[in-house]
Amino acid sequence: MRFLVKRIALMIPTLIGITIISFTVMKMAPGDPTSLMTDLNPNMNEEAVKRIRAHYGLDQPWHVQYLKWLKNMAVLDFGRSFAPDNRPVIDKIAERIPITLFINILSMVLIFSVSIPIGVISAVKQNSMFDRVSSLIVFIGFAVPTFWLALLMMILFGVKLDWLPISGFRSLNFARLSPIGQVLDIGKHLVMPIFVSAFGGLAGMSRYMRSNMLEVIRQDYITTARAKGLDERTVIFKHAFRNALLPVITLLGLSVPGLIGGSVIFETIFAIPGMGQLFYQSVMMRDYPTIMGILVIGAALTLVGNLLADILYSWADPRIRVND
Amino acid sequence: MFLNEDFVRRIGKNKMAMAGLCMVAFLFCVALFENELAPYPPDRIDTSNILAPPTYQHLLGTDVLGRDVLSRIIHGAGVSLSVGFVAVGISTLLGVMLGALSGYYGGALDKAVMRFVDVMLCFPSFFLILAVIAFIGPSIWNIMIVIGITSWMGVARLVRAEFLSIRERDYVQAAISQGASDARIIFLHILPNAMAPILVAATLGIASAVLIESGLSFLGIGVQPPDPSWGNMLTEGKDNIEIAWWLSLFPGMAILITVMGYNMLGEGIRDSLDPRLRR
Secondary structure (H helix, E strand, C coil), X not given: CHHHHHHHHXXXXXXXXXHHHHHHHHHCCCCCHHHHHHCCCCCCCHHHHHHHHHHCCCCCCHHHHHHHHHHHHHCCCCCECCCCCCCEHHHHHXXXXXXXXXXXXXXXXXXXXXXXXHHHXXXXXXXXXXXXXXXXXXXXXXXXXXXXXXXXXXXXXXXXXXXXXXXXXXXXXXXXXCHHHXXXXXXXXXXXXXXXXHHHHHHHHHHHHHHHHHHHHCCHHHHHHHHCCCCHHHHHHHHHHHHHHHHHHHHHHHHHHHHHHHHHHHHHHCCCCCHHHHHHHHHHHCCHHHHHHHHHHHHHHHHHHHHHHHHHHHHHCHHHHHHC | CCCCHHHHHHHXXXXXXXXXHHHHHHHHHHHHCHHHHCCCCCCCCCHHHCCCCCCCCCCCCECCCCCEHHHHHHHHHXXXXXXXXXXXXXXXXXXXXXXXXXXXHXXXXXXXXXXXXXXXXXXXXXXXXXXXXXXXXXXXXHHHHHHHHCCCHHHHHHHHHXXXXXXCCHHHHHXXXXXXXXXXXXXXXXXXXXXXXXXHHHHHHHHHHHHHHHHXXXXXXXXXXXXCCHHHHHHHHHHCCCCCCHHXXXXXXXXXXXXXXXXXXXXXXXXXXXXXXXX
């Protein structure tokens, strides 16, 4: 419990840092947000521009602006979108988050369930055929741009074989499908996006798991366990595997920003209405309030992911709680 | 110093490093002699030959304007290499500076820098890069700078750790006790001995910068058409995905080969520097 309180307290300066950097990014724009409204409007005169600037507080010194902005941030008020719909940014983000989280969580499950066995088998049977082949695939995997992989999969499974739909989240006739049909429909649409978003993680995690496991197998306590005459299965699964798994939990937290950031690419390619696609659209339209909102929320989600990983880690490894 | 004979000999023996070096050298040659190598000018439009599949005339086919895909890929090599080098130059410079200060002086400065690193790592890097580009506008220079200032954190941590450990070595302590200036100790005694891991990180960094650039260009926020870049060629591939697979396949392979070349070189160097790390 004390551990938890301490961890959360530590998050506060980081959160403030996140807002400072976001604010700095916003201030990088040449001119200011009002120029978007005023530049193309022939009725604008000096006086009106001044009034708008005053209305948005842009005539105040930057630290006053920052504190004001921070105050809004604290109650999740990101202002209204510059897009034609002019809705509050937080509403737009809120309706997009679930699908992005859903895909990311599924891809994380995929990453773990595939790469952990691969890593373990590679390490236990080091230099075997399996190890060599999987290491080669992992190595190539590191160099594959995910959007290219997405294109190739779309060509193969979408266009040539016509097995999977290449865009969207559900079919046009979705409403008329039976409940089971609806689930299958969404599933079919999500196969490629989930695989693509998991791909980078698959390579990274397999390799990480393999080197962890190799590291652990070299430890004295494994030699001891073998010397005691335990059979190899028990040594590998009870003694080595559990210890090799620990650092993976940290990686779980560390992979959150990558997954969320990657959602821009796969959601744009597969036309999935999630946060990544919204971000991309906002960038293209220079919808500054939405960009800022997603930037801050994306970083905050990462922070939460790290916190969850820390909690999980301390639960799995009592040494952390004692030392901290 | 890291560029001694022993180092060169060990890298020379490392198959992975050598294979990577060959691939990178090949790319440099392609970029250097792009005009001689490309069968056609990269922006020559040929309306009679639109979206032609690979043939002897156009080995990798043509695009929507009848431009030769092979020639455009060859001309994209230079963009890719320069973005990689400049971006990594920036990030390495930043990372070494902050990491060195932090590791050498320690104390409050160290705490502040490491906190800054933590905060930067919280941002999904693609979000941060896209946001900055949205505010300052897409251009090849902006991309290099933005990739540079969003990817220095790993180097900073690494350099800090090196400084912390090298600082305690006898020869550094001896230099300190002789009253050498901080700058002298940092640049003459510590930094040269921390060079090897920095070199590895920079090589691997180029690979990831190339990947990021191609992703940005693919999304239309990177190198702008008509300038050929592998990323924006893939955008055309996506737009014609149902009819022209060659527009998607070949530019991606160019990215794959480049990134693999740098990864092999980087990991090969690491393995030959530190045999303990060999997997």
